[in-house]
Amino acid sequence: MDFELNRTDLHDTRFVAAEPPELADGEALLRIDSFGLTANNITYAVFGDAMRYWDFFPASDPGWGKLNVWGYAHVEDSGNSGVREGMRVYGYLPCASRLVVVPSRITEKGFTDASPHRANLPSAYQGYRDIETDPVYSPDQENEHILFFPLFFTSFLIDDFLADENFFSADTVVISSASSKTAIIAAYLLAKRDAIEVVGLTSAGNREFVEGLDIYDSVGLYDSVSELPGERAVYVDISGDGAVRSDVHAHYGDRLTHSSTVGATHWTQMAPGAGELAGPSPVFFFAPDRITKRGNDWGTAELDRRVAESWAPFAQWAAGWLRVERISTEEEIQTAYLELLDGKVDPASGIVVRLS
Incomplete structure (x- = not known):
């Protein structure tokens, strides 16, 4: 088959x-x-x-x-x-x-x-x-391993990348598609960091679920982007939605210090949006490149150890x-x-x- x-x-x-x-x-x-x-x-x-x-x-x-x-x-x-x-x-x-x-x-x-x-x-x-x-394998966690681990590795690398860059001098990380598994893992890891606020961006239908996870400092809606908090922000775009991306860039403007494209959960809305984006140009986050960098920095054994240590909890x-x-x-x-x-x-x- x-x-x-x-x-x-x-x-x-x-x-x-x-x-x-x-x-x-x-x-x-x-x-x-x-x-x-x-x-x-x-x-x-x-x-x-x-x-x-x-x-x-x-x-x-x-x-x-x-x-x-x-x-x-x-x-x-x-x-x-x-x-x-x-x-x-x-x-x-x-x-x-x-x-x-x-x-x-x-x-x-x-x-x-x-x-x-x-x-x-x-x-x-x-x-x-x-x-x-x-x-990272445990026989009593096979389901979690199957469903989360590839995403966990990506989110671990996003968290590591942003922290390594001192969050591009931002005080807030905004994550779209906040109910998606990649976003949930990233928010879970980022929530353990000091001096950074984690904001989830989601639909009205998923708001209750996202808030119930208790890993986002606040939750915003796609139709209320203009109300998102933060003096300086980083955008982690997991939805791939062009209109949402345009709204986030317009809201923060030059106060958006970095825009990272990770996924495409809203794959039917991937059009870039009208006109030029305010603030920085989005940069595609390609996890294999980060794996190569950290493999060279730490060695693959140490990378595996750090991932396993974060994965278990x-x-x-x-x-x-x-x-x-x-x-x-x-x-x-x-x-x-x-x-x-x-x-x-x-x-x-x-x-x-x-x-x-």
């Missing part, structure tokens, strides 16, 4: 039957066990061409792309002596039943995929972690409010994807796909 999307119409989907392939020497076959579906997966599709996300797992026909997800898989068959059958890993996967990889740089922590078509793609998406040695906190929805059939996967695409999923819920 491969779930594919029409790259020019993301509402047009199909399932393609796929037989287990014959392995060449050095290859391994991953049987995909489970993965999460969140707004993050929609971002991969929306930016599929611009950021080459489609290139990781080529579809069966031109013009189609596989939905990219994060989850668990086990080695079903191995033609690589360094990778044992039955090994369970966590990593970047297609929404599919199986994936052929070429394990390389094999260590006790796992391996990277050296498939030729992935050679020039960001290394942050190439690794597969052995759950037996992964410092967050996962425990999130488990207190997260409602997990478990699905498994093709019909359920298609329905869940389309609801995510159209922004119809309850922010308190998380969708976990477990394939038989």
Whole structure:
């Protein structure tokens, strides 16, 4: 089973039957066990061409792309002596039943995929972690790991980046799409910082949920941007909504010290908005670049240690409010994807796909 999307119409989907392939020497076959579906997966599709996300797992026909997800898989068959059958890993996967990889740089922590078509793609998406040695893995937190960890890594890096830049001399961080999981994690981490106010920007329908999280100092509405607080602000744009971005820039003007584009939860409103933006030009935040920087600064082992240290308390906190929805059939996967695409999923819920 491969779930594919029409790259020019993301509402047009199909399932393609796929037989287990014959392995060449050095290859391994991953049987995909489970993965999460969140707004993050929609971002991969929306930016599929611009950021080459489609290139990781080529579809069966031109013009189609596989939905990219994060989850668990086990080695079903191995033609690589360094990778044992039955090994369970966590990593970047297609929404599919199986994936052929070429394990390389094999260590006790796992391996990277050296498939030729992935050679020039960001290394942050190439690794597969052995759950037996992964410092962030806990068997009783698999759902939280599936749903939050890729987003957690991004939000950890956003928090680290802003703190490293002394918040660009701002006293306030405004985060759009405040009910999204990426925004929630970023706000959770930023709330632990001194001398910075964290403001969530959301819709009227999600306001009660966002306020109930108790991680934002205040919550504003999209139609009341002119009332946002702060003398000097940084904007973390997770919605990707051009009109909201324009309003935030207009409200703060030169008092906006940095504007960072992270996601596209409002992917249908990505038009840049009317006229020139007031204040600084938005800068796209690309997490793999920050991973490379901190890997060089600290070493990958220290980066992993810091992320794991931050992850554990967050996962425990999130488990207190997260409602997990478990699905498994093709019909359920298609329905869940389309609801995510159209922004119809309850922010308190998380969708976990477990394939038989």
